[in-house]
Amino acid sequence: MLALCxxxxxYTSAERVFAPQFINQPVIVLSNNDGCVVARSPEAKAIGIKIGVPVFQIQDLIYQHKVQVFSSNYSLYGDMSQRVMSTLAEFTPTLEVYSIDESFLDLSGFGHLDLIEYGHEIRQVVRQWTGIPVSIGISSTKTLSKVANHLAKLSDDGVSLLNPENTEKFLVDFPVEEIWGIGRSHSRSLANHGINTALQLRDVDLSWARKEYSVLMQRLVLELRGQPCFSLELNPPPKKSITVSRSFSRAIATLAELREAIATYTSRAAEKLRQHELTADAIQVFALTSRFKADYYSDSVTLTLDYSSDNTAEILRFALKGCDRIYRPELQFKKAGVILLGLMPKSQRQLSLWEPEEGRSDALMQTIDAINERFGRGTIQFAVAGLEKPWAMRQEMRSNRWTTCWSEIPVVRS
Ligand SMILES: [Mg+2]
Structure with a gap:
């Protein structure tokens, strides 16, 4: 058996952990630059706020229902996610972290336990240790545990279990488009074959599923029948690239500002590279103007480093060269970014005759990373990344980075 938690x-739950006054109130979180709704609490959903809607279109609704609006705070969400996942790891020897807010827990060998009760225990401990409410779906395959999770969300107690005895009863009303891995186009084509529910899909002919669709569809049908075909992925594939890219709060027209932005993103990308103990062989730099203007322009340039590196100063040299190449004085840039390519584990890196003495620059990078980790991102940085950064993303309603930044931790008055 496995559980999908x-x-x-x-995102709104993470916000409410530190802003409990908004529990039971509609809360929404906005995308970068405070553009669109990317998350909503159940109360916000109930008043009809849709995912992806531009926030300016729902100003009336926000005012009328006193909706609490937050800019996205990914430092907070990332850290809260890690807390939830490490709490879950207490309950199973093997788990697959599937996304920022979902994990599959392997419960094989737990047959002696009442799994529903175990699910309740997991929920309660996660709630107590992190403040985050979770739903748990338990079944014998990934696909069925996803279905069970849907049902758990609808039920009051947050845990549901599908076993051979009760599965049919739930699949009979379960819409086929809600099944994990069935996209909109598949569900439309399945509907043309008269297949609208999970039960109807479960009972199709296997070879037909394979011929009409793919081997993946065939496996999905088997999973609905309770035969595991998708195993847990315990070792995530190694990263192939690292991208850092943002829209600006306002258009950038000067080379100096574009260089600041590119340098800021490059520094962040190099930091991530070191966190994963990787080095890069090349960097791609890109910038674009507004998609909504007639003179839409985008350009990118890829530069190979002299040697595989994780050193910010070294990567910056190439990033800025790339920036100078794509800059056009007549254009208003709206967004830019960098992608680090040719990643490999630092331990397996080919050494080069031309690189500076190993050790010195590593020590400098480690020191910078340690300072920024302790005192907050950007405490120490390369001057070329700019100090004021007037072009930087708008996040006017961002909550504090309660759990990752010393200067923003909650204050308790007594
Ligand atoms: Mg979720």
């Missing part, structure tokens, strides 16, 4: 309205 999914955080309920994760």
């Amino acid at each position: 999914d955080c309920n309205s994760f």
Whole structure:
């Protein structure tokens, strides 16, 4: 058996851990630059706020229902996610972290336990240790545990279990488009074959599923029958690239500002590279103007480093060269970014005759990373990344980074 544990309205739940006054109130979280709604609490959903809607279109609704609006705070969500996942790891020897707010827990060998009760225990401990409410779906395959999770979300107690005795009863009303891995186009084509529910899909002919669709569809049908075909992925594939890219709060027209932005993103990308103990062989730099203007322009340039590196200063040299190449004085840039390519584990890196003495620059990077980790991102940085950064993303309603930044931890008055 396995359990899919999914955080309920994760971003808004994470916000409410530190802002309990908004529990039971509609809460929404906005995308970068405070553009669109990317998450909503159940109360916000109930008043009809849709995912992806531009926030300016729902100003009336926000005012009328006193909706609490937050800019996205990914430092907070990432850290809260890690807390939830490490709590879950207490309950199973093997788990697959599937996304920022979902994990599959392997419960094989737990047959002596009442799994529903175990699910309740997991929920309660996660709630107590992290403040995040979760729903748990338990079954014998990934696909069925996803279905069970849907049902758990609808039920009051947050845990549901599908076993051979009760599965049919639930699949009979379960819409086929809600099944994990069935996209909109598949569900439309299945409907053309008269297949609208999970039960109808479960009972199709296997070879037909394979011929009409793919081997993946065939496996999905088997999974609905309770035969595991998708195993847990315990070793995530190694990263192939690292991208850092943002829209600006306002258009950038000067080379100096574009260089600042590119340098800021490159520094962040290099930091991630070191966190994963990787080095990069090349960097791609790109910038674009507004998609909504007639003179839409985008350009990118890829530069190979002299040697595989994780050193910010070294990567910056190439990033800025790339920036100078794509800059056009007549254009208003709206977004830019960098992608680090040719990643490999630092331990397996080919050494080069031309690189500076190993050790010195490593020590400098480690020191910078340690300072920024302790005192907050950007405490120490390369001057070329700019100090004021007036072009930086708008996040006017961001909550504090309660759990990752010393200067923003909650204050208790007594
Ligand atoms: Mg979720």
